[in-house]
Amino acid sequence: RKEVEQDPGPFNVPEGATVAFNCTYSNSASQSFFWYRQDCRKEPKLLMSVYSSGNEDGRFTAQLNRASQYISLLIRDSKLSDSATYLCVVSSGGSYIPTFGRGTSLIVHP
């Protein structure tokens, strides 16, 4: 079973749309959760951490469901510049090594 699973997409949405991505993780002892963004052939960049109570940063909202072992990312009012791959990252256990999902591709079109 893969440690961190994501729907690879692509999600193809018009500007202004709301889009949501989910990610599931296998290790129930996971401690820390993040969403990263990766543009084509670039390095991953931290988008936001995911807290148990859920958190929002502008148009982006992240949620954590520990019981079901998934995290989500909601993007409201999509912009063309949101087009990228969104990586779910989970740190587990004593080593806290961040493990990446394969990413979900988002394409926002005019």
Added chain:
Amino acid sequence: EPEVTQTPSHQVTQMGQEVILRCVPISNHLYFYWYRQILGQKVEFLVSFYNNEISEKSEIFDDQFSVERPDGSNFTLKIRSTKLEDSAMYFCASSGAPKNTGELFFGEGSRLTVL
């Protein structure tokens, strides 16, 4: 804004040759990592480094690989006797958290092409 820098940005090598990829982490960070990403695939953990020694390594990080922090600022990944399947983007990352929380700062990567 402090950043992680990596060199070279792209290296082409012949199969069987040794390559050294270099990284300068953010200066006050304590945890250093190498990840790799084969084209079209996910970002994979190779090794983490703390207090001048390897703290964790993945099954990918076999005897072909080694890491060093030779001078207190550089952090290098050496790949001995490269194979075709070593072709990938290699990312260095650093973290300043006392206990890593996954908030990694990545360099722009070194693209390795093995012919």
